[in-house]
Structure formats: structure tokens, C-alpha cells
Amino acid sequence: MEGDIAEMGKFIGAGLATIGLGGAGIGVGHVAGNFLAGALRNPSAAPGQMATLFVGIAFAEALGIFSFLIALLLMFAV
Amino acid sequence: MEGDIAEMGKFIGAGLATIGLGGAGIGVGHVAGNFLAGALRNPSAAPGQMATLFVGIAFAEALGIFSFLIALLLMFAV
Amino acid sequence: MEGDIAEMGKFIGAGLATIGLGGAGIGVGHVAGNFLAGALRNPSAAPGQMATLFVGIAFAEALGIFSFLIALLLMFAV
Numbered sequence: 001m002e003g004d005i006a007e008m009g010k011f012i013g014a015g016l017a018t019i020g021l022g023g024a025g026i027g028v029g030h031v032a033g034n035f036l037a038g039a040l041r042n043p044s045a046a047p048g049q050m051a052t053l054f055v056g057i058a059f060a061e062a063l064g065i066f067s068f069l070i071a072l073l074l075m076f077a078v
Numbered sequence: 079m080e081g082d083i084a085e086m087g088k089f090i091g092a093g094l095a096t097i098g099l100g101g102a103g104i105g106v107g108h109v110a111g112n113f114l115a116g117a118l119r120n121p122s123a124a125p126g127q128m129a130t131l132f133v134g135i136a137f138a139e140a141l142g143i144f145s146f147l148i149a150l151l152l153m154f155a156v
Numbered sequence: 157m158e159g160d161i162a163e164m165g166k167f168i169g170a171g172l173a174t175i176g177l178g179g180a181g182i183g184v185g186h187v188a189g190n191f192l193a194g195a196l197r198n199p200s201a202a203p204g205q206m207a208t209l210f211v212g213i214a215f216a217e218a219l220g221i222f223s224f225l226i227a228l229l230l231m232f233a234v
Contacts, residue, residue: 009086013093016171020145023100023178027107027185034111038118045121049114052124052131056110059135063103063142067096070149074089078153087164094171095227098220101178105185112189116196123199127192130202130209134188137213141181141220145174148227152167156231 014074020067027060092152098145105138170230176223183216 035053039046113131117124191209195202 003082005082006085006089009089013089016090016093017096020096020099020103024103027103030107030111031114034115038115042118045118048121049117049124052114052117056114059110059139060103060106063099063106066142066146067099070092070096073153074092078089081160083160084163084167087167091167091171094168095174098174098177098181102181105181108185108189109192112193116193120196123196126199127195127202130188130192130195134192137188137217138181138184141177141184141217144220144224145177148170148174151231152170156167
């Protein structure tokens with residue numbers, strides 16, 4: 001049993017780390033969803049806001065990537 | 079088994095720390111999403127609010143970075 | 157094993173403390189997002205509400221900082 005309990009903690013922690021991925025998913029969905037709602041109302045303005053769309057997605061996605069990193073670290077590094 | 083239970087706590091704690099990343103992701107998405115919704119309705123005002131967009135993203139993202147820091151501290155420092 | 161279970165509790169507690177950071181992130185996002193939504197609809201009024209924006213961000217952010225403080229205290233002080 002030596003080490004088994006610590007192993008268990010790693011695996012539960014890695015699973016829990018996906019909560020961050022879920023939250024980032026909500027955030028990214030909010031960015032892209034609002035872009036689409038606005039772009040379909042005023043399509044001529046959409047190309048000018050494309051850069052902001054990707055900035056917003058990148059910042060929200062980064063938080064999900066950090067969570068993914070924590071899950072990977074828990075499974076393979078610590 | 080000496081120390082294993084504490085190890086388990088660290089790993090589960092690191093996984094739980096991504097809840098903060100998820101909430102920050104929702105917040106960042108809300109900031110960028112509302113910016114896009116407004117910018118597509120009134121594109122001429124968008125450049126003037128770009129600074130506020132990044133201030134809002136930075137404050138929300140900072141809370142996610144703090145959570146990431148807690149996860150790293152739990153895995154590697156304490 | 158003496159003391160290990162208490163250690164475990166500290167680390168799990170520190171991880172759980174990031175729930176506060178996540179909620180604060182949602183709150184900050186809500187403040188900045190609604191400011192941007194309004195400022196883009198009526199840009200001439202935005203400078204006059206800038207102080208309120210930072211007051212709102214500061215109060216929501218403070219709650220996240222308090223949670224961060226609790227996580228640090230759990231890991232290093234108690």
C-alpha cells in the first residue's frame with residue numbers, strides 16, 4: 001500500500017483539474033457566442049472585430065490550457 | 079504510508095485549485111463577449127474601449143493566475 | 157501517520173479556497189463586461205463611469221484576494 005494513497009490523490013486531482021477546463025469552455029463559448037450574435041446583426045462590422053474575437057478566445061482558452069497542464073503534471077510529473 | 083496521506087492532499091488540492099481557473103475563464107469570457115457584442119453594434123466606439131477591455135481581462139485573468147500559483151505551490155513547494 | 161491527516165486537510169482546504177477566486181473572477185468579468193456593453197452603446201458617458209468601474213472591480217477582486225490569502229495561510233501559516 002506504500003505510495004498507493006498518494007497515487008490515488010494524483011488521479012483524483014487530475015480529474016478535478018478538468019473543472020478549470022469546463023469553466024474556460026464556458027468563457028470561450030461566451031466570447032464566440034456574443035461575437036456571432038453581433039456579427040449576424042451587423043455583418044459588415046464583423047471583419048474589423050475578428051482580431052478581438054481571437055484575443056478574447058486566447059485569454060479564456062489559456063486558463064483552460066493551464067488547467068490541462070496541471071492535470072498532466074499531476075499524472076506524469078509529480 | 080508516512081507522508082502519503084499528506085501527498086494525497088496536495089494532489090487533490092492542486093486539482094481543486096483549477097476551480098479558480100474555471101471561474102476566471104468564465105469572467106474573461108464575459109468581458110470579451112460583452113465587448114464584442116457592443117463593438118459589433120457600434121464599431122466606431124470600439125477602439126476607444128480597447129484599453130478598458132484589456133483592464134477587465136487583466137483583472138479577471140489575474141485571479142486565474144493566482145489559482146494556478148496555488149496549484150503549483152501545492153504540487154511543488156509545500 | 158501522526159499529523160498527516162491534518163496536513164491533508166490543509167492542502168485540500170487550500171485547493172477548495174480557490175472557489176473564492178473563481179467566483180471573484182466571474183464577478184470581475186460581470187462588472188467589466190457590463191461596463192463595456194454600456195460604454196459601447198453610449199461612449200460619451202464612459203469616462204464619467206470609469207471610477208465606478210474600478211470601484212466595482214476592486215470590491216469583487218478583494219474577495220478573490222481574501223480567498224487567495226486563506227489558501228496561503230492554510231499552506232504556510234496554520
